[in-house]
Amino acid sequence: MAARTADSEATRAAILDAARAQFGQQGFDRTTIRSVATAVGVDPALVMHYFGTKNGLFEAAARLEIRFPDLSATAPGEVADVLVPLFVHLWRPDGPLLPLLRAAASNRAAADVLLGVFTHHVTPGLAPLAADRPEERIALIGAHLLGIAVARSIVGIAPLVDMPDDALVAWLRPVIAHYLTD
Amino acid sequence: MAARTADSEATRAAILDAARAQFGQQGFDRTTIRSVATAVGVDPALVMHYFGTKNGLFEAAARLEIRFPDLSATAPGEVADVLVPLFVHLWRPDGPLLPLLRAAASNRAAADVLLGVFTHHVTPGLAPLAADRPEERIALIGAHLLGIAVARSIVGIAPLVDMPDDALVAWLRPVIAHYLTD
DNA sequence: GACCCTGTTCAACAGGTGTTGACGACGCCT
DNA sequence: AGGCGTCGTCAACACCTGTTGAACAGGGTC
Numbered sequence: 001m002a003a004r005t006a007d008s009e010a011t012r013a014a015i016l017d018a019a020r021a022q023f024g025q026q027g028f029d030r031t032t033i034r035s036v037a038t039a040v041g042v043d044p045a046l047v048m049h050y051f052g053t054k055n056g057l058f059e060a061a062a063r064l065e066i067r068f069p070d071l072s073a074t075a076p077g078e079v080a081d082v083l084v085p086l087f088v089h090l091w092r093p094d095g096p097l098l099p100l101l102r103a104a105a106s107n108r109a110a111a112d113v114l115l116g117v118f119t120h121h122v123t124p125g126l127a128p129l130a131a132d133r134p135e136e137r138i139a140l141i142g143a144h145l146l147g148i149a150v151a152r153s154i155v156g157i158a159p160l161v162d163m164p165d166d167a168l169v170a171w172l173r174p175v176i177a178h179y180l181t182d
Numbered sequence: 183m184a185a186r187t188a189d190s191e192a193t194r195a196a197i198l199d200a201a202r203a204q205f206g207q208q209g210f211d212r213t214t215i216r217s218v219a220t221a222v223g224v225d226p227a228l229v230m231h232y233f234g235t236k237n238g239l240f241e242a243a244a245r246l247e248i249r250f251p252d253l254s255a256t257a258p259g260e261v262a263d264v265l266v267p268l269f270v271h272l273w274r275p276d277g278p279l280l281p282l283l284r285a286a287a288s289n290r291a292a293a294d295v296l297l298g299v300f301t302h303h304v305t306p307g308l309a310p311l312a313a314d315r316p317e318e319r320i321a322l323i324g325a326h327l328l329g330i331a332v333a334r335s336i337v338g339i340a341p342l343v344d345m346p347d348d349a350l351v352a353w354l355r356p357v358i359a360h361y362l363t364d
Numbered sequence: 365g366a367c368c369c370t371g372t373t374c375a376a377c378a379g380g381t382g383t384t385g386a387c388g389a390c391g392c393c394t
Numbered sequence: 395a396g397g398c399g400t401c402g403t404c405a406a407c408a409c410c411t412g413t414t415g416a417a418c419a420g421g422g423t424c
Contacts, residue, residue, distance in 0.1 A: 008371065027288030029211035033412065043373050048413065104336055105287030106209030114337050139333065139341035140353055147329015151321065154286055155296050159321035171322055175357055190401065215382065225403050230383065
């Protein structure tokens with residue numbers, strides 16, 4: 001049965017949590033195997049043992065499965081009500097997107113993962129709602145959302161940091177609708 | 183007179199150019215004193231001699247004086263025509279903003295410089311044009327422009343990378359006007 | 365009691381980093 | 395010709411990094 005949960009799984013998860021936090025706050029290069037290990041209280045070699053390599057640790061920490069909602073029945077004016085909470089959730093300090101965003105700044109592979117999220121999830125999800133030249137329209141929406149993430153989580157532009165999510169939704173609602181349908 | 187321009191100034195400028203290019207393409211951590219030195223064809227110690235420290239080199243490479251234009255006589259619908267070319271120019275691969283943006287991803291000090299650009303230049307420049315709650319309005323505009331920079335230069339979202347600047351202006355014109363005046 | 369298996373630590377490696385101080389060429393001024 | 399300031403290099407340092415392989419504790423099984 002292997003029912004007896006060895007501590008293995010727990011410490012593995014603890015390492016993953018610490019890694020996600022550090023990758024999310026300091027980026028890839030400034031996060032070291034040693035810093036993650038001491039944060040958890042284990043030996044650096046144990047981190048290697050579980051994840052093989054630093055890149056392996058990063059991939060495990062940044063792995064994300066996004067379930068993009070079905071928006072085909074949503075009115076353009078209400079897309080923001082669905083999209084914004086979803087992305088705000090993914091961008092939490094302990095979420096999987098922030099490590100990826102920080103790493104993408106100096107790592108093409110991480111940027112490609114981010115690009116893949118946009119290409120394979122955001123674009124197909126929004127395409128049915130967009131008028132002519134949908135790629136451009138959706139790219140502009142994606143850029144705007146990305147910009148809000150950077151402004152909030154990385155640069156720290158005060159009015160956006162302090163803005164409640166529903167206020168953000170209210171601001172974005174007409175803009176996203178405009179981008180979708182002109 | 184010291185009129186005889188020693189080569190000093192030239193190599194100093196060459197180092198600065200190489201540093202800006204590397205900081206802009208690879209970020210702070212992945213850019214090393216040695217890589218900059220070999221790109222210029224000099225000894226690493228010379229880089230130290232001119233800029234004292236790696237942070238000194240970065241500050242010199244990322245120093246920027248922005249002359250934000252006077253927009254007080256500009257109609258909201260035309261703000262994009264001024265703002266977008268200005269920012270596109272600052273974001274060129276060899277411009278001073280991209281190193282800052284990449285470094286900001288893992289360096290609070292760099293993020294603060296970026297925040298200062300927004301606080302001391304963008305906000306005062308746009309405030310006369312904004313309706314009520316101008317901070318939020320301007321923050322949203324800044325976030326959008328920032329997002330387009332990230333989408334173009336870091337993530338590489340194809341439709342935005344390929345989009346000519348005047349098309350970008352055309353897309354942003356009504357959105358910026360909307361953010362300014364509701 | 366001997367054995368193994370899992371979870372973990374120890375000690376060390378090879379390489380790359382920022383930084384330093386002493387040293388060498390080269391051209392100008394007197 | 396000799397000295398000197400400028401422009402630059404050499405060699406080394408101390409440190410930190412990812413990574414490795416051997417060793418250790420402890421508990422369940424024969």
